[in-house]
Amino acid sequence: xxxxxxxxxxxxxxxxxxxxxxxxxxxxxxxxxxxxxxxxxxxxxxxxxxxxxxxxxxxxxxxxxxxxxxxxxxxxxxxxxxxxxxxxxxxxxxxxxxxxxxxxxxxxxxxxxxxxxxxxxxxxxxxxxxxxxxxxxxxxxxxxxxxxxxxxxxxxxxxxxxxxxxxxxxxxxxxxxxxxxxxxxxxxxxxxxxxxxxxxxxxxxxxxxxxxxxxxxxxxxxxxxxxxxxxxxxxxxxxxxxxxxxxxxxxxxxxxxxxxxxxxxxxxxxxxxxxxxxxxxxxxxxxxxxxxxxxxxxxxxxxxxxxxxxxxxxxxxxxxxxxxxxxxxxxxxxxxxxxxxxxxxxxxxxxxxxxxxxxxxxxxxxxxxxxxxxxxxxxxxxxxxxxxxxxxxxxx
Numbered sequence: 001x002x003x004x005x006x007x008x009x010x011x012x013x014x015x016x017x018x019x020x021x022x023x024x025x026x027x028x029x030x031x032x033x034x035x036x037x038x039x040x041x042x043x044x045x046x047x048x049x050x051x052x053x054x055x056x057x058x059x060x061x062x063x064x065x066x067x068x069x070x071x072x073x074x075x076x077x078x079x080x081x082x083x084x085x086x087x088x089x090x091x092x093x094x095x096x097x098x099x100x101x102x103x104x105x106x107x108x109x110x111x112x113x114x115x116x117x118x119x120x121x122x123x124x125x126x127x128x129x130x131x132x133x134x135x136x137x138x139x140x141x142x143x144x145x146x147x148x149x150x151x152x153x154x155x156x157x158x159x160x161x162x163x164x165x166x167x168x169x170x171x172x173x174x175x176x177x178x179x180x181x182x183x184x185x186x187x188x189x190x191x192x193x194x195x196x197x198x199x200x201x202x203x204x205x206x207x208x209x210x211x212x213x214x215x216x217x218x219x220x221x222x223x224x225x226x227x228x229x230x231x232x233x234x235x236x237x238x239x240x241x242x243x244x245x246x247x248x249x250x251x252x253x254x255x256x257x258x259x260x261x262x263x264x265x266x267x268x269x270x271x272x273x274x275x276x277x278x279x280x281x282x283x284x285x286x287x288x289x290x291x292x293x294x295x296x297x298x299x300x301x302x303x304x305x306x307x308x309x310x311x312x313x314x315x316x317x318x319x320x321x322x323x324x325x326x327x328x329x330x331x332x333x334x335x336x337x338x339x340x341x342x343x344x345x346x347x348x349x350x351x352x353x354x355x356x357x358x359x360x361x362x363x364x365x366x367x368x369x370x371x372x373x374x375x376x377x378x379x380x381x382x383x384x385x386x387x388x389x390x391x392x393x394x395x396x
Contacts, residue, residue: 004074007254009046011077013142017044017135018061024131025057031098032056033128034089034116037107039192039334040132042255047075051083056094064089086119095120102128107194137331137339138353143256144377147332147355150253151375151387153185154260157203157249158389162396167241167266171205171234172226178249179203188252192335200336202250202257205234208243211369212320220319220361221246221369242267244370250336257336258386259357261373266396269370276362277370277393279311283328283360284372284391291376291383293352297342301328304360305344313362320363329358332375354378355386 021044025033033055035041042048044055049072051065064083065072073080089095101120103113105127117125139147157178164177183189191202206223215222215231224235239245244263251258263277283304291300308317318325329342332355340348340356355378361371375386
């Protein structure tokens with residue numbers, strides 16, 4: 001087979017991840033983990049090929065592949081076995097002998113869980129979703145490098161907005177042009193989210209009142225979308241003068257997703273948007289001054305909310321009405337909704353190596369929205385930006 005045109009996940013990276021999972025399995029009394037979700041399998045094996053990853057507490061991890069065995073063997077450093085289906089796993093002794101088996105309850109379909117129960121009767125099945133998310137939350141130097149490469153795509157796309165955005169063009173036209181710019185720089189073309197019905201394009205262009213239009217996504221800004229069958233993101237609305245143009249873009253490189261937002265305007269940004277954006281920057285700077293390894297996300301959220309309340313904009317912060325979201329930051333990596341989650345009441349301590357997007361935004365119903373979103377790596381003494389693109393409003 002010919003040489004692959006991309007960088008594989010190093011063996012030592014896979015081994016480190018599996019050992020991290022085993023540590024948590026041992027703490028929870030789990031003898032074997034059976035992973036089926038594609039991103040989890042990729043994270044712990046280095047390949048996305050369809051099958052099952054079995055991680056015993058003591059013996060070697062084995063990747064059982066339905067399709068494609070040849071490619072999985074090339075991409076993964078683990079032992080790879082060809083199987084026809086789930087029943088073939090019953091011959092694997094560590095799984096057969098285990099009494100307590102860990103599964104990904106947060107993403108495992110009920111039908112598949114029932115098949116697992118029938119195939120492996122007499123076992124106790126435990127949820128290891130939080131253990132997996134915890135391991136994935138702390139990024140290694142290898143992962144941070146992939147994220148930085150993803151961030152370079154984001155910077156390029158944002159830098160092309162002044163050249164490509166024209167008064168009178170449709171949001172979706174700008175969307176298409178910027179998508180092409182990202183692909184030319186190596187964007188993988190996908191953005192993954194964890195959970196049922198979680199789907200999102202990797203770019204959203206929202207001009208004027210489009211940014212304030214309500215919809216179902218758990219995001220502060222939604223957009224019209226080109227159809228009610230999508231109901232989010234760019235639409236056929238024309239971009240006008242003296243109105244906020246919000247560009248929310250998710251970079252993607254070698255599996256890793258970054259997520260940043262910038263606000264642009266053709267002409268001048270009017271009130272209340274101008275003042276709200278100044279508050280968004282104040283929130284951002286407040287966060288940067290206090291966030292570091294050991295900080296509690298709950299406390300950081302409240303600290304930022306105090307800034308918003310002092311300026312009297314809490315009604316419009318992170319959405320409006322029932323469209324408000326509870327978070328102000330979310331983890332990024334192989335999926336765009338990883339840990340940590342910086343949210344009201346969520347007790348989660350930042351750890352060195354965590355990577356997340358922080359996004360103070362304001363929504364004014366019927367008028368539009370403004371905001372900024374910046375990606376950070378948690379360090380011992382503070383947080384470090386993944387990209388260097390300016391955070392101020394850019395007038396075109």
